Amino acid sequence: MDFLFFVVLISLASASTVLNGADRQVSRFMTIDLDSKLTCYYEPLEPGMNVRLNLRTYRSETHQLQLRFSSPSGELSDWQSGQGLVHAYYNVTEIGDYEICIHSATPTRVSLHIYFFDPAHIEAELAKWLEEHELSNNVQEIVKTLVHNLYKIKYAIKYYNQVTGRDQEMQQSNSDNISNYSIAFSCVAVIMAFVQVYLVRRMFFVDQKRIRI
Numbered sequence: 777m778d779f780l781f782f783v784v785l786i787s788l789a790s791a792s793t794v795l796n797g798a799d800r801q802v803s804r805f806m807t808i809d810l811d812s813k814l815t816c817y818y819e820p821l822e823p824g825m826n827v828r829l830n831l832r833t834y835r836s837e838t839h840q841l842q843l844r845f846s847s848p849s850g851e852l853s854d855w856q857s858g859q860g861l862v863h864a865y866y867n868v869t870e871i872g873d874y875e876i877c878i879h880s881a882t883p884t885r886v887s888l889h890i891y892f893f894d895p896a897h898i899e900a901e902l903a904k905w906l907e908e909h910e911l912s913n914n915v916q917e918i919v920k921t922l923v924h925n926l927y928k929i930k931y932a933i934k935y936y937n938q939v940t941g942r943d944q945e946m947q948q949s950n951s952d953n954i955s956n957y958s959i960a961f962s963c964v965a966v967i968m969a970f971v972q973v974y975l976v977r978r979m980f981f982v983d984q985k986r987i988r989i
Contacts, residue, residue, distance in 0.1 A: 801893035807834060808878070809885050816877040819890065825868040827892045831878055832861045834885035841886065842879040848872030868892075 808815060821827065831843050838860035846853040847870045856864045868874070878888060 801898065802891070804888075804890040806888045806890075807885065808888060809883075810878065810880045811883050812881060814877050814879045816875055817890075818873040818875055819892065820872070821868045821874050821892060822871050822894070823869055824896050825892050825894050827864075827866045827868060827874075827890070829864040829866075829876065829891075830862070830887075830889040831858075832887050834887055837884055839880050839882045839884045844875070844877040844879075846875040846877070848874065 819827075827845070829843060829845065831841055833839055833841065840857065840859055841862050842855060842857045843862045843864055844853065844855050845864060845866055849870060849872075852866075852869075854864070854866070856862050876888075876890065878886065880886065
């Protein structure tokens with residue numbers, strides 16, 4: 777059993793390395809400043825591909841967002857909306873440039889993650905690799921299942937890291953602002969303390985030259 781686990785682990789690592797070189801899967805992450813106008817992008821896609829779209833406000837804002845995915849012929853034109861976050865998943869049925877449009881009624885900064893891949897191509901590449909390495913049927917099925925799950929986890933983590941990275945930038949910016957405010961407040965407090973001491977001493981100052989007995 778331990779030997780089987782070792783074989784599966786080595787096979788999984790090798791298969792993942794091979795499939796990472798495939799050009800039939802692309803992941804894009806963009807940060808966009810939206811105004812009240814519709815902003816559109818185009819991606820050349822082929823039938824059989826799957827597309828996953830994630831749109832969210834940049835940092836902690838929760839404005840109403842809209843996302844539209846349209847096919848080259850216009851037969852498919854689907855709108856999705858959400859409060860600060862929009863997810864969408866599509867199966868590509870036409871070849872050509874697909875239109876991806878995003879909109880916010882309130883000017884805001886958003887993060888758009890586009891991930892498209894060809895599951896049939898990935899499956900074929902994986903089957904070819906397994907056949908070349910002459911693995912048993914049981915090991916092949918295990919490796920296929922693990923590779924598919926690995927890709928789901930990989931891109932989920934990638935998206936999470938990219939999003940949280942921007943949240944960390946916001947936290948760092950807030951931390952810097954707090955530090956600067958604290959330094960400025962401390963300086964003002966020290967100056968005010970000296971001014972108060974000076975004023976108190978002036979109030980109780982007695983000029984010895986003017987004292988007459």
